[in-house]
Amino acid sequence: MTDPDTPKNNHLLNALPEAEYERLFPHLERVDMPLGEVIYESGGELRYVYFPVTSIVSLLYVMENGASAEIAVVGKDGIIGVALFMGGGSMPNRAVVQSAGHAYRLRGQLLMHEFNRYEGMLHLLLRYTQALITQMAQTAVCNRHHSVDQQLCRWLLLSLDRLPSNELTMTQELIANMLGVRREGVTEAAGKLQHAGLIHYSRGRITVLDRPGLEERVCECYHVVKAESDRLLPPPVELIAL
Amino acid sequence: MTDPDTPKNNHLLNALPEAEYERLFPHLERVDMPLGEVIYESGGELRYVYFPVTSIVSLLYVMENGASAEIAVVGKDGIIGVALFMGGGSMPNRAVVQSAGHAYRLRGQLLMHEFNRYEGMLHLLLRYTQALITQMAQTAVCNRHHSVDQQLCRWLLLSLDRLPSNELTMTQELIANMLGVRREGVTEAAGKLQHAGLIHYSRGRITVLDRPGLEERVCECYHVVKAESDRLLPPPVELIAL
DNA sequence: TCCGGTCTGTACGTTACCGCACATAAGCCG
DNA sequence: CGGCTTATGTGCGGTAACGTACAGACCGGA
Numbered sequence: 001m002t003d004p005d006t007p008k009n010n011h012l013l014n015a016l017p018e019a020e021y022e023r024l025f026p027h028l029e030r031v032d033m034p035l036g037e038v039i040y041e042s043g044g045e046l047r048y049v050y051f052p053v054t055s056i057v058s059l060l061y062v063m064e065n066g067a068s069a070e071i072a073v074v075g076k077d078g079i080i081g082v083a084l085f086m087g088g089g090s091m092p093n094r095a096v097v098q099s100a101g102h103a104y105r106l107r108g109q110l111l112m113h114e115f116n117r118y119e120g121m122l123h124l125l126l127r128y129t130q131a132l133i134t135q136m137a138q139t140a141v142c143n144r145h146h147s148v149d150q151q152l153c154r155w156l157l158l159s160l161d162r163l164p165s166n167e168l169t170m171t172q173e174l175i176a177n178m179l180g181v182r183r184e185g186v187t188e189a190a191g192k193l194q195h196a197g198l199i200h201y202s203r204g205r206i207t208v209l210d211r212p213g214l215e216e217r218v219c220e221c222y223h224v225v226k227a228e229s230d231r232l233l234p235p236p237v238e239l240i241a242l
Numbered sequence: 243m244t245d246p247d248t249p250k251n252n253h254l255l256n257a258l259p260e261a262e263y264e265r266l267f268p269h270l271e272r273v274d275m276p277l278g279e280v281i282y283e284s285g286g287e288l289r290y291v292y293f294p295v296t297s298i299v300s301l302l303y304v305m306e307n308g309a310s311a312e313i314a315v316v317g318k319d320g321i322i323g324v325a326l327f328m329g330g331g332s333m334p335n336r337a338v339v340q341s342a343g344h345a346y347r348l349r350g351q352l353l354m355h356e357f358n359r360y361e362g363m364l365h366l367l368l369r370y371t372q373a374l375i376t377q378m379a380q381t382a383v384c385n386r387h388h389s390v391d392q393q394l395c396r397w398l399l400l401s402l403d404r405l406p407s408n409e410l411t412m413t414q415e416l417i418a419n420m421l422g423v424r425r426e427g428v429t430e431a432a433g434k435l436q437h438a439g440l441i442h443y444s445r446g447r448i449t450v451l452d453r454p455g456l457e458e459r460v461c462e463c464y465h466v467v468k469a470e471s472d473r474l475l476p477p478p479v480e481l482i483a484l
Numbered sequence: 485t486c487c488g489g490t491c492t493g494t495a496c497g498t499t500a501c502c503g504c505a506c507a508t509a510a511g512c513c514g
Numbered sequence: 515c516g517g518c519t520t521a522t523g524t525g526c527g528g529t530a531a532c533g534t535a536c537a538g539a540c541c542g543g544a
Contacts, residue, residue: 061383064462069386071379086372087365088474092466093379123329126368130328133375137313137335140382141303144311144422147530171491180386182532187492203491203540220306224334232330389500413521424502429522445510445521 004164005030007104010051011077011233012128017120024114028104033057035169039080039095046089048105049081055101056162058178060094069143069180070155072135073098075162077229082129084108085115098178099159099168127232134228142221148181152189153218155179156199158225160208171204193217246406247272249346252293253319253475254370259362266356270346275299277411281322281337288331290347291323297343298404300420302336311385311422312397314377315340317404319471324371326350327357340420341401341410369474376470384463390423394431395460397421398441400467402450413446435459 007028008014013021033039033055040046042062050057056075062068071093074080080103083091114121135158142151155178159168172190176183190206193199198213199206208214215222249270250256255263275281275297282288284304292299298317304310313335316322322345325333356363377400384393397420401410414432418425432448435441440455441448450456457464 059379061379063383063387067387069383071382082375083372085368086375087369088372088470091372092376092470126327127329129371129375130325130330130333133324133328133371133378134334136375136378136382137301137303140313140378140385141305141311141422143382143385145305145309173491180383183491184493184533185531187494191493201492228330228334415521425521426503426523427501429524433523443522 005053005102007051007053009053009076010079010104011235012079012124013051013104015124015233020114020118020120024106024110027106027110029106031103031105033097033101033103035097035100037097039097040091040093042092042094043090046081046084046108048107049079049084049111050103050105051079052076052101052103052162054164055097055103056099056159057103058096058098059091060096060178061092062094067180068177070178071139072132073155073158073162074132075099075159077162077233078128078132079125081108081111082125082132085112085125086129098174099163099170124233131225131229131232135225138221138225142219143180146219146221148179148185149189149192150217150219150221151179151181152186152193153214154222156206156208157211157214157218157222160211161226166208166211168206168208169204170206247295247344249293249295251295251318252321252346253477254321254366255293255346257366257475259360262356262360262362266348266352269348269352271348273345273347275339275343275345277339277342279339281339282333282335284334284336285332288323288326288350290350291321291326291353292345292347293321294318294343294345294404296406297339297345298341298401299345300338300340301333302338302420303334304336309422310419312420313381314374315397315400315404316374317341317401319404319475320370320374321367323350323353324367324374327354327367328371340416341405341412366475373467373471373474377467380463380467384461385422388461388463390421390427391431391434392459392461392463393421393423394428394435395456396464398448398450399453399456399460399464402453403468408450408453410448410450411446412448414443 039050039057052075056073057080058073059071060068061071080095083089115125142154160166172186173183176186190201194201198210199208281292281299294317298315299322300315301313302310303313322337325331357367384396402408414428415425418428432443436443440452441450
């Protein structure tokens with residue numbers, strides 16, 4: 001698995017029993033995920049589900065006054081479109097590409113066929129959804145109790161876990177939209193991290209220099225989400241071995 | 243359905259196809275839900291699932307320093323123990339009785355048998371879980387963007403929707419724990435509502451006098467959660483007709 | 485090379501909430 | 515009635531984040 005852009009780089013597709021994967025493979029369509037693209041609109045229909053491989057997608061709630069808040073972030077660990085198999089068909093959230101890259105998509109009907117007929121897909125998707133629930137719950141906790149500094153650390157680490165490199169393309173303005181805070185607040189928090197030598201950034205490009213340092217500063221919320229994800233969906237064994 | 247304490251008063255049990263309900267009925271065990279009782283501990287095993295009928299249960303995250311925040315609230319509309327059928331077996335949250343009453347419980351194994359064999363139970367529970375996800379997501383948004391005043395309104399209305407009367411037994415101290423704010427903050431917010439003639443409270447007993455008034459003051463978060471719940475799980479028709 | 489847009493840094497007054505301390509009030513029970 | 519416990523009200527300084535305004539820095543295109 002040296003190619004970072006094969007469907008198997010998505011943890012869910014990779015964890016699927018071989019027979020089920022083979023059935024789906026011909027129907028997986030590789031798609032471009034440009035920064036800022038809206039994959040689903042709030043309340044919109046879900047014709048496809050998306051399995052990111054090198055991209056990251058944010059689930060956002062956009063308020064009536066236009067302000068926003070990130071509910072959860074999905075990358076190669078997951079799937080966009082859980083409302084499809086959960087039965088609701090839509091969600092009151094928007095899904096936006098937060099980090100450009102690629103994903104593989106599948107027609108909703110095909111996924112549903114697999115979901116209804118085969119145990120492997122059903123249990124895998126439900127376990128992932130539970131991990132997603134944990135992430136949302138912890139976002140709520142973090143929004144209530146932790147400082148912007150801590151939330152920025154959490155956000156950086158969650159994004160980092162879903163990317164192949166230690167660099168992400170993201171302006172402070174966009175981070176502020178995700179966290180639901182002022183842009184200046186992000187500037188200040190990011191400044192502290194840069195002075196501490198943990199990150200380097202310039203004009204929308206952030207490089208993480210000292211990941212352990214970030215983990216020291218982050219609040220418990222990150223660790224709770226990480227531990228629960230690992231418990232529910234062990235990372236691919238190939239990646240562990242390497 | 244004059245008796246408020248039959249299993250059918252729980253919306254999920256009520257929505258189940260008759261044959262599936264009949265199968266489960268002999269195994270439903272009526273249990274007391276006293277105020278403050280911990281139904282599940284964070285990370286604990288789920289031997290039973292609970293269907294509240296006259297009680298309300300809060301899903302709480304308790305932080306390392308002891309502070310807490312409510313993630314979601316479950317009453318006659320739902321079930322406690324989604325981690326069981328989602329596949330994780332546990333969750334990093336505590337479930338605490340927020341309003342005393344009764345519930346019907348079922349052995350986890352029995353529920354799983356039904357869940358794996360019959361479509362009705364599966365789809366019903368997944369749709370409910372999606373509604374729960376919406377509630378959690380909106381809690382995150384509300385914690386970020388709305389004032390204590392608005393959050394109190396949201397909390398009161400969400401609780402009210404899950405109770406038969408317009409009165410709830412709950413000290414300001416406990417509400418503060420749920421919202422993750424100071425007790426004094428609740429005192430102040432509740433004082434405003436009382437002066438406005440919307441509620442009356444004294445020593446742990448809150449009476450809602452003007453529900454439409456509350457709905458005027460509440461933030462959009464409540465309406466989003468309500469609309470999505472109604473969409474995913476239409477309230478029992480008997481109740482609509484009455 | 486200069487211009488214009490975008491990204492980042494900084495400053496200032498304002499506000500909401502916090503932490504703490506303590507005052508009042510309401511019910512419980514001897 | 516009196517004394518205890520618990521619930522609620524209030525005040526005050528501190529702080530984190532907000533809204534606003536504007537200055538510098540960087541980059542790409544004309």
